[in-house]
Amino acid sequence: MRRTSPAGITFDVLNYAGLALLALLMIFPFWNVLVSSLTAPHLVQEGGMMLWPKEITLIAFKTIVSTPNFVKVFQNTVFITVVGTLLSMLLSVMLAYALSKKRLAGAGLMVFAVFFTMMFHGGIIPSYLLVKNLGLINSLWSLIVPNAINAFNIMILISFFRTLPEELEDSARIDGCNDFGILFLIMAPISMPILATLTLFYAVAQWNMFFQAVMYISNPSNYTLQVLLRQLLIVLTSDAVAASLSEDAPRIGVTVKLAMIVVSSVPILLVYPFLQKHFAKGIMLGSIKG
Template sequence: MKRIRPASLAFDICNYIGLALLAALMVFPFWSVLVSSLTAPHLVHEGAIMLWPKQITGIAFETIFNTPNFIKVFQNTIFITVIGTFVSMVLSVMLGYPLSKKRLKGSQVMIFIVFFTMMFHGGIIPSYLIVKSLGLMNTLWSLIIPNAINAFNIIILISFFRTLPEELEDSARIDGCNDFGILFRIMVPVSMPILATLTLFYAVAQWNMFFQAVMYISNPNNFTLQVLLRQLLLVLTSDAIAASLSEDAPRIGVTVKLAMIVVSTVPILLVYPFLQKHFTKGMMLGSIKG
C-alpha cells in the first residue's frame, strides 16, 4: 500500500477546503436570490440576509406566471433557443470545416473576412434596415437568422478541425466517402467536445436575447422571456401603477425581481449538466493552435 506523505496530505486537504470555499462563494449569491424569492415580501423588503426561506410564499412566482402571454412568450424563447442553436451549429460547422483546409483556394481570405467582422460591425441602423428589407420584422426568425453565426466560434472551430489528423479523411476517402460523408460521418462524431461547447455558447446567447427582440419585435405575442420580464419589472416599479395598487405592491416588487432572476436562469442551467463533461475539453482542444 502506497504511503501518503504528511505534506502531500496537508496540501490536498487545504486544496479541497479552498475549492469548497470558492464554490460556496460562487453558489451563495444565487442561493440567496432563490431563498429571497420564496420568502415573504415584507421580510425581504427589510433587507434581512437569510440562508433558508422564512414564511415561504410563492406570490412572486405567481405574479410572473399569471402575466398575460407568459406561456406563449416562454414557448417563443424555447423555440429561438432550440431552433436558433441548431441553425447556428449547422452553419458554423459547414463554414468552419472547409475554412480549416489550407488547400481550399481563398480560405485565408475568407478567414480574414470572418475575423474582420469581430473587429468591425455595420451598426444598429444597417442591421435594422437589412432585417426590415428581408421581411423579418415581428417574426421570431429576426432573432435567429441575423445571429446565426458567431465569428469567434468559427475561429475556434477552424482551430479545432486543424488539430485533427488528415489520415482520418484519407481513410474515409479510400472507403468511398465524399466530402459531406467525411464531415458528418467522421469529423462531427470525433468533434463532440468542441461542438458541445459551442452549443452551450449559442444556447445561452439565444436564451438571453434581449436587445434584438426589443428592436425587431413589437407584437407582444412574439416577445421573448427577457422582454416580458423587463416589462413586468417596469410595471411593478412604476410609481403610477404602485399608487393604484395596495400598499404592499412595492414590497412584492422586490421579490418579483428576484423571482425573475430565477425564472430566467434556471432553465438554461438545466442544460449545462448534459454538456459539462465536454465543456473544458472542448475549449482546450479548440485552443491548441490557430
C-alpha cells in the same frame, strides 16, 4: 498519484478547502436570490441575508406566471433557443470545416473575412435596415438569422478541425464517402467535446437575447422572456400602477425582481449537466498546437 507525505496532505487539504470556499462564494449569491424569492415580501424588504426561506410563499412566481402572454412568450424563447442553436451549429460546423482546408481556393481570404468581422462591425443602424429590408421585423427569425454565426466560435472550430489527422478523411474517401459524409459521419462524432461547448455558448446567447428583441420586436405576442420580465418589472415599480393595486403591490415588486432572475436562469442552467462532461475538455480543444 496520491500524496502520502505530510506536506502533500497539507497541500491537498488547503487546496480542497480553497476550492470549496471559492465554489461557495459563487453559489451563495444565487442561493440567496432563490431563498428570497420564496420568502414573504415584507421580510425581504427588511433586507439582510437569508440562508433559508421564511414564511414561504409563491406569490412572486404566481405574479410572473399569471402575466398575460407568459406561456406564449416562454414558447417563443424556447423556440429561438432550440432552432437558433441548431441552425448556428449547423452553419458554423459546415463553414469552419470548409475553411479549415487549406486546399480550398481562397480559404485564407475567407478566414480573414471572418476574423475581420470580430474587429469591425457595421453598427446598429445598418443592422436594423438589413433586417427591415429582409422583412424580418416583428418576426422571431429576426432574432435567429442575424445571430446565426459567431466569428469567434468559427475561429475556434477552424483551429480544432486543423488538428484532426487528414488520414481519417483519406480513409473515408477510399471507402466512397463524400465531403458531407466525412463531416457528419466521421468528423462530427469525434468532435463532440468542442461541439458540445459551442452548443452551450450559442444556447446561452439565444436564451438571454434582449437587445435585439427590443430593437426588432414590437408585437407583444413575439416578445422573448427577457423582454417580458423587463416589462413586468416596469409595471410593478410604477407608482401609478402600484397605487391602483393592493397594498402589498410595492412589496411584491421586491420579490418579483428576484423571482425573475430565477425564472430566466434556471431553464438554461438545467441544460449544463448534459453538456458538462464535454465542456471542460472542449473549452481547451483547438487552443494548443502540438
